[in-house]
């Protein structure tokens with residue numbers, strides 16, 4: 210059984226379509242939207258579109274993702290993550306989940322840098338950071354990534370064994386590092402990426418967001434790399 214987890218902070222405009230597009234694939238049995246202290250109607254709209262809404266009032270991207278994992282129903286065995294801003298393409302979900310369902314992979318991650326990107330959907334820093342992280346992880350673990358794409362699928366059992374700790378923006382990178390270190394079977398597939406379909410950017414579109422996320426990602430890289 211497939212579950213989708215979507216961390217969301219003030220995404221009232223795009224969230225309903227994201228949830229509906231996930232359900233329209235016919236793949237997930239549940240779509241969990243983790244409302245991370247939104248002050249708008251994100252929670253109501255997600256619920257009206259068919260999501261199970263979980264509230265995680267303490268801010269933090271990783272904390273929200275972890276809250277979503279804790280809320281998974283007992284029979285879920287495959288988890289898909291994506292953003293709540295409409296920038297990922299839920300219709301491509303089969304590319305991520307099929308290799309896992311066939312028993313060939315444990316972790317399948319999208320790559321926006323290898324896919325078709327709508328103009329303006331990723332800035333230079335994001336593309337560069339994804340490539341640079343991929344290069345470092347190849348040196349550290351011998352696994353090639355080209356992005357820190359939020360759209361990804363992983364076997365639940367494998368995820369729960371990774372021991373994820375990051376509470377904020379380093380979550381995506383931490384999962385990639387731990388998956389590589391745990392020698393999971395990993396596949397990267399090109400995915401298309403769009404500009405967010407409404408609402409406001411919290412991360413790459415703002416100077417503060419870029420700075421905070423950058424610091425957290427670098428801190429995560431060091432922390433996980435130094436762990437024994």
Ligand SMILES: Nc1nc2c(ncn2[C@@H]2O[C@H](COP(=O)(O)OP(=O)(O)OP(=O)(O)O)[C@@H](O)[C@H]2O)c(=O)[nH]1
Nearest residue numbers: 216217218245269270273292293294410411412413
């Ligand atoms: N739970 C949680 N989610 C967050 C937080 N900040 C951002 N998000 C979500 O993380 C995703 C990525 O944030 P965005 O604002 O889209 O950042 P971005 O993709 O760099 O910027 P855009 O170019 O505007 O898409 C979205 O689904 C946000 O709702 C946060 O502090 N907590």
Ligand SMILES: [Mg+2]
Nearest residue numbers: 292294296405
């Ligand atoms: Mg975004």
